[in-house]
Amino acid sequence: MRKRAEQHTWVSVAMDTGITIQVIADQPREAIEPVVERALGWFETVERVCTRFDPASEVMRLVGRTGVPVRVSQLLFEVAAFALDLAEQTDGAFDPTIGATLEQRGFNTNYRTGESLHTPVDTESASFRDVSLDRRAHTILLRQPVILDFNAVAKGLAIDLAARALGAYPDVCVEAGGDVYVRGHNAAGETWHVGIQHPRAEGVIARTLVLTDAAVCTSGDYERVGSNGETHIVDARMRGSPESDLVSVTVVAPTAMAADGLSTAAMVLGSARGVRLLESQGVGGVLIAADGAQLTVNL
Amino acid sequence: MPSHRMPRSLVALSASAVAAVYLAGYVRTRPADTSIGAAVAVPTTPANTPVAVTTAVPTPTFAPATKQGTTYKDGTFTGQGTSRRGDVWVSVQIQAGRIATVTITRSTLQYPLRDIANLPSQVVQRQSAQVDVVSRATYSSQAFSGAVAQALANAQAS
Numbered sequence: 247m248r249k250r251a252e253q254h255t256w257v258s259v260a261m262d263t264g265i266t267i268q269v270i271a272d273q274p275r276e277a278i279e280p281v282v283e284r285a286l287g288w289f290e291t292v293e294r295v296c297t298r299f300d301p302a303s304e305v306m307r308l309v310g311r312t313g314v315p316v317r318v319s320q321l322l323f324e325v326a327a328f329a330l331d332l333a334e335q336t337d338g339a340f341d342p343t344i345g346a347t348l349e350q351r352g353f354n355t356n357y358r359t360g361e362s363l364h365t366p367v368d369t370e371s372a373s374f375r376d377v378s379l380d381r382r383a384h385t386i387l388l389r390q391p392v393i394l395d396f397n398a399v400a401k402g403l404a405i406d407l408a409a410r411a412l413g414a415y416p417d418v419c420v421e422a423g424g425d426v427y428v429r430g431h432n433a434a435g436e437t438w439h440v441g442i443q444h445p446r447a448e449g450v451i452a453r454t455l456v457l458t459d460a461a462v463c464t465s466g467d468y469e470r471v472g473s474n475g476e477t478h479i480v481d482a483r484m485r486g487s488p489e490s491d492l493v494s495v496t497v498v499a500p501t502a503m504a505a506d507g508l509s510t511a512a513m514v515l516g517s518a519r520g521v522r523l524l525e526s527q528g529v530g531g532v533l534i535a536a537d538g539a540q541l542t543v544n545l
Numbered sequence: 546m547p548s549h550r551m552p553r554s555l556v557a558l559s560a561s562a563v564a565a566v567y568l569a570g571y572v573r574t575r576p577a578d579t580s581i582g583a584a585v586a587v588p589t590t591p592a593n594t595p596v597a598v599t600t601a602v603p604t605p606t607f608a609p610a611t612k613q614g615t616t617y618k619d620g621t622f623t624g625q626g627t628s629r630r631g632d633v634w635v636s637v638q639i640q641a642g643r644i645a646t647v648t649i650t651r652s653t654l655q656y657p658l659r660d661i662a663n664l665p666s667q668v669v670q671r672q673s674a675q676v677d678v679v680s681r682a683t684y685s686s687q688a689f690s691g692a693v694a695q696a697l698a699n700a701q702a703s
Contacts, residue, residue, distance in 0.1 A: 257634075257651045262659050264631065264652035320569035324562035328555070335552055357659030360666060406563040424655070503559035526552045 251417070253433035256282050260289035261297075261401050262357040263423030267408065270417035270433050278415070285408035289422065292404040295321050296396045298345045299356040299363060305394050308386060309367065315385035323384055325396050325403060326377070332399070332507045333374035336523065340511035341374045345393025367391045401425055402463060402506025409502075420502075425463040427502050445494035445534055452494075453532055453540065461502035465509035466494035490516040491535050498530035498545060505529065517541055616642045617700035623650070624699060626691025630655045630684035637668075637696040644672050647693060654685050661685045668693050 254275050256267045267285060269278050295304045304322050318326075329342040346367045348354075354363045376389040405420050409427045412418045417430035419438060428438035440462045444450035455462060495512040499505035508529060512520030517533055524531040524543045531543040617639040625634050631654035638646040647665035652658055660682035667676045674693040678686045 257653050259649060259652045259658060262657045264654050264658075266653060321566045324566050328558055328562050331553060331558055332555060335555070355659045355662055357657060357662045360659075360662035402559075403563060403566065406559070407567055410563065410567050423657070499559075500556055501559040501563060503563060504556045507559075508555060527555055529556065 251433070251435075254278055256286070258286050258289070260286070261293045261404065261422065263401070265289055265423075266419075266421045267412070268419040268421075268433075269412065269415050270431070271415055281412060281414065285411040285420070288407035288411060289404045292321065292325075292400050292407070295319060296325055296400040298349070298393055298395055299354075299358075301363070301365070305396065306365075308388055309365065309391050309393060312388045312391040315380060315383065315387040317383065317385050320384075321403075323379065323381075323386065325399055326386055326394065327379055327381070328403075328503060328507065329394075329396055329399050330374055330377060330379065332511055336511045336515060338373055338375075339514045339519075340398065340507070342394045342396055342398075343372050343374050343377065343392040345395035348395055348397075349393065365393055367393060398465075398510035399503055399507045402461065402502035402504070405461065405502035405506075425461070425502055425506055427461045428457065429459050431458065442494075442496050442532055442534075446538070452534060453496075455496075455498065455532075455545070457498065460498050460500065461505040462496060462498050463502055463505035463509045464494055464496040465506075465513040467492075467513070490514060490520075492517055492520065492533055493536050494534045495520060496532040496534075497524065499527075617644070617697065620700070622696040622699040624692040624695030624697070626688040626693070626695065628654075628684040628688035628691075631688065633661075633685070633688040633692045635665075635689065635692040635696055637693060637700065639700050644669055644697075649689070649692075654688060656682060656685050658685075661689050664689050 251270050251272045254269050254271065258265045265286065267282055269282065271278060297303045298306055300306060304319060308316055326342070333341050346365060349363055349365060355361070356363065372390040372392040376392060377394070378387045378389070379385070401422055402425060405422055405425060405427050408420045409418060409429065412420070417432070420427045424443065426440055428440065432438050437456050437458050440455045440457065441451040442453045442455065442464060444452040445466045490513060492513055495509045497505040497509040497512065499508065508524060508527060512523055512531065512533065515523060517535060520533055521541060521543055528544070530545040532545065533541040533543070535541070619639050619641065621636055621638045623634065623636050625632055631652065633649060633654060634651035636648045636650050637644060647668045649658060649665065660679055664676045664679070664686065668674060674690050674697055676686060676690050
């Protein structure tokens with residue numbers, strides 16, 4: 247007889263957020279723990295490479311080497327390649343070079359130390375077109391001193407890497423700051439239920455998605471507010487809060503990296519172009535407008 | 546349609562990125578201290594304190610160590626604090642009877658931890674779980690304060 251599967255839960259902290267990993271298995275917790283530790287290790291690795299809150303991180307060290315192609319790790323290269331592709335496909339509505347703008351808008355606190363950062367770079371003129379990659383040489387070249395912000399894709403990547411590290415387990419849920427990847431079934435043996443937080447009513451679920459083997463990431467204007475009250479969603483073309491008619495975008499995709507990036511991009515683009523982007527990429531989405539109206543794509 | 550170009554699939558690109566990064570493996574070069582926290586030395590000049598902090602609001606009765614003369618056992622003590630929006634776990638290190646470091650080790654908060662990034666150093670400075678309630682992060686502050694209070698209670702228990 248098959249032993250009854252149990253739900254094991256681990257919580258941790260990385261990338262400025264809490265992380266929860268659930269594994270449903272008929273093994274004791276101690277047997278699963280080393281694998282979970284490896285999964286959690288990915289969050290630390292991605293954070294260490296991609297954080298703009300540490301002047302010594304790999305991404306921040308690029309700023310000091312403007313004008314020179316710098317050979318980078320596989321991780322940083324892939325994150326940059328994905329972010330630049332997303333930038334190109336949205337004509338720069340999504341743009342990873344907004345790091346300095348975010349810093350000036352008050353998103354400048356290292357959550358581990360409480361220290362605030364003030365990196366001396368010009369925020370106005372640069373765009374993603376000032377960054378070039380060379381896949382063969384594995385280099386990144388900044389033509390202007392820009393601060394790259396990979397927040398919109400790095401957490402998704404970390405979730406995907408963690409889920410992959412847990413590949414031996416068929417029933418898994420990896421959640422980081424509201425972004426989630428689910429595989430298999432929940433502890434009740436059902437398909438996973440993922441709720442979308444109502445963007446204007448705290449604690450209210452706007453919609454519940456029933457799905458599996460998928461990532462669900464939400465970008466909203468309500469989640470993160472800087473010390474001067476502005477949101478973390480920035481339309482790079484205006485270097486300000488976007489004139490988007492949306493208050494939240496949830497994307498369902500096979501990877502959290504794609505769901506994370508596309509939800510942020512659609513949030514900036516607004517409903518009409520956002521829906522087109524999600525449709526053209528073949529992913530699912532729930533877009534919620536300021537008046538509460540929900541638009542659904544491929545779900 | 547202005548363009549008939551098929552967009553490149555970002556899903557496919559992300560899937561190959563994940564595979565490539567995973568295969569490259571991760572390097573454990575992180576220094577020993579992987580967790581969030583503040584030692585005594587953390588500089589927190591009020592001038593550049595980034596989060597809005599309201600004036601001190603007394604935390605409920607569980608804050609044990611506001612008086613001078615409260616002594617703690619040396620060692621490392623953990624505590625968990627709860628709130629309606631998630632829990633926080635802390636590790637408090639006591640050296641020579643004083644709070645030396647406070648580290649947030651785990652969180653299920655729905656909010657970013659940077660909201661309460663200044664609180665560990667406040668505990669060290671004040672030698673107390675009575676931290677300021679951070680505006681816009683009241684639940685996070687409450688959970689943090691509760692966690693420190695519990696750890697300090699453990700440090701007091703004989």
